Amino acid sequence: EVQLVESGGGLVQPGGSLRLSCAASGLTVSTTYMSWVRQAPGKGLEWVSLIYSGGNAYYADSVKGRFSISRHNSTNTLYLQMDSLRPEDTAVYYCASSTRMDVWGQGTTVSVSS
Amino acid sequence: DIQMTQSPSTLSASVGDRVTITCRASQNIRSWLAWYQQKPGKAPRLLIYKASGLESGVPSRFSGSGTGTDFTLTISSLQPEDFATYYCQHYDSHSRTFGQGTKVEIK
Numbered sequence: 301e302v303q304l305v306e307s308g309g310g311l312v313q314p315g316g317s318l319r320l321s322c323a324a325s326g327l328t329v330s331t332t333y334m335s336w337v338r339q340a341p342g343k344g345l346e347w348v349s350l351i352y353s354g355g356n357a358y359y360a361d362s363v364k365g366r367f368s369i370s371r372h373n374s375t376n377t378l379y380l381q382m383d384s385l386r387p388e389d390t391a392v393y394y395c396a397s398s399t400r401m402d403v404w405g406q407g408t409t410v411s412v413s414s
Numbered sequence: 415d416i417q418m419t420q421s422p423s424t425l426s427a428s429v430g431d432r433v434t435i436t437c438r439a440s441q442n443i444r445s446w447l448a449w450y451q452q453k454p455g456k457a458p459r460l461l462i463y464k465a466s467g468l469e470s471g472v473p474s475r476f477s478g479s480g481t482g483t484d485f486t487l488t489i490s491s492l493q494p495e496d497f498a499t500y501y502c503q504h505y506d507s508h509s510r511t512f513g514q515g516t517k518v519e520i521k
Binding site: 335337344345346347350358360361394399400401402404405406407 | 415448450452457458459460463464469499501503505508509510511512513514515
């Protein structure tokens with residue numbers, strides 16, 4: 301069974317940083333499209349970033365230059381490094397696998413506030 | 415960037431009703447469209463991929479159609495567990511824009 305488990309969320313001040321993790325089982329993150337999607341409180345889904353199996357990465361304009369997606373092959377984990385955080389980055393962050401996002405984690409909550 | 419527009423934003427329906435949700439892309443996305451269902455406090459669930467492909471385990475009352483810029487999600491006979499919010503999403507390019515969502519409420 302494929303499973304994704306996010307962690308690393310929390311409360312951070314504006315301008316701060318966080319690194320989210322997405323531990324995968326049942327699939328290999330280095331050979332699969334992986335994405336991050338977020339959902340602000342009471343709002344819809346917003347695609348954040350994706351990384352292809354070849355390593356190319358893409359970002360939504362709202363996070364470009366501040367967020368970085370990566371993966372660690374030996375631990376089979378996907379990451380999202382978030383720098384220069386803003387209050388509008390407050391959201392539940394999900395990781396999802398494959399180009400059609402057929403498997404999702406349970407989400408981890410990020411709150412950016414002073 | 416490709417924009418995705420869903421309609422309606424909210425839909426009130428009764429158990430047994432046939433429900434249709436539409437999604438329009440700002441440019442041709444061929445058939446690279448997915449539909450997701452989300453219930454409060456839960457992660458989204460993939461229902462339909464490549465515009466009309468039924469994801470494994472999804473009831474056959476869900477169906478998708480369309481190509482190019484106009485797409486439809488249909489629930490043939492609404493069940494109590496189908497009251498939720500539905501999102502379309504394109505995956506035709508290096509971005510993955512979602513529609514704004516359609517909330518299906520009990521009438």
